Amino acid sequence: MRKHISIVILISIITLSCNKSQQIANDFELNQIVTKSNKIIIKTKKSNETEGTRNDSSFESYNTLETKSDQQIKSLGGTLRQPTKTDYCCCPQTNYSISFYKDDKRIGIYFVDTIEFKNKVRVFEGSYQYSMIIEKEFWKNYLKELKPEN
Numbered sequence: 001m002r003k004h005i006s007i008v009i010l011i012s013i014i015t016l017s018c019n020k021s022q023q024i025a026n027d028f029e030l031n032q033i034v035t036k037s038n039k040i041i042i043k044t045k046k047s048n049e050t051e052g053t054r055n056d057s058s059f060e061s062y063n064t065l066e067t068k069s070d071q072q073i074k075s076l077g078g079t080l081r082q083p084t085k086t087d088y089c090c091c092p093q094t095n096y097s098i099s100f101y102k103d104d105k106r107i108g109i110y111f112v113d114t115i116e117f118k119n120k121v122r123v124f125e126g127s128y129q130y131s132m133i134i135e136k137e138f139w140k141n142y143l144k145e146l147k148p149e150n
Contacts, residue, residue: 029108029125030080030108030110030123030125030132031077031080033100033107033108034073034076034077034080034100035077036100036102036107037073037100037101037102037107037108038070038073038101038102038103039066039067039073039100039101039103040066040067040072040073040076040098040099040100040101041064041065041066041067041098041099041101042064042065042066042096042097042098042099042143042146043063043064043065043096043097043099044063044064044095044096045094045095045096045097065143065146065147066146067146068146072145072146075142075145076098076142079134079138079139079141079142080123080132080134083123083132083133083134084132084133084134085130085131085132085133086122086130086131086132086133087129087130088128088129088130089122089124089128089130089131090128091128092111092113092116092122092124092128092131093113093114093115093116094111094112094113095112095113095114095115096111096112096114097109097110097111097112098110098111098112098123109125109126110123110124110125110126111123111124111125111126112124112139114136114139117133117136118136119135119136119137120133120134120135120136121133121134121135121136121139
């Protein structure tokens with residue numbers, strides 16, 4: 001009997017600690033990348049590239065938006081602060097790449113699908129293990145904020 005109670009307690013501890021670390025990992029990765037970044041570059045996907053291609057050459061270099069201030073980096077963090085988080089998502093479209101830099105070293109890359117939903121966009125990491133859904137209006141406003149004034 002004592003052995004059964006010990007096993008139940010051990011399984012409960014493992015289960016609770018795994019869920020907690022998973023939540024921390026989900027909250028930690030993108031937020032930490034945004035916090036550590038001192039430059040963010042957003043590129044538009046070339047229209048003639050196949051969907052499975054997500055290397056740097058598959059994104060337009062002439063249609064690049066880059067943060068010019070710490071406030072613009074914080075603004076993206078605010079836009080992504082309250083997303084709806086989802087688990088594995090197979091095969092979203094890729095319309096944008098978001099590259100995060102610390103000095104000149106890329107420390108992370110995420111992708112954006114603006115087609116799947118009418119009023120929302122999906123921000124996802126390359127292995128599709130998780131994604132975040134945010135309002136399309138927030139995304140559009142952020143892109144406007146980065147566009148240079150003419």
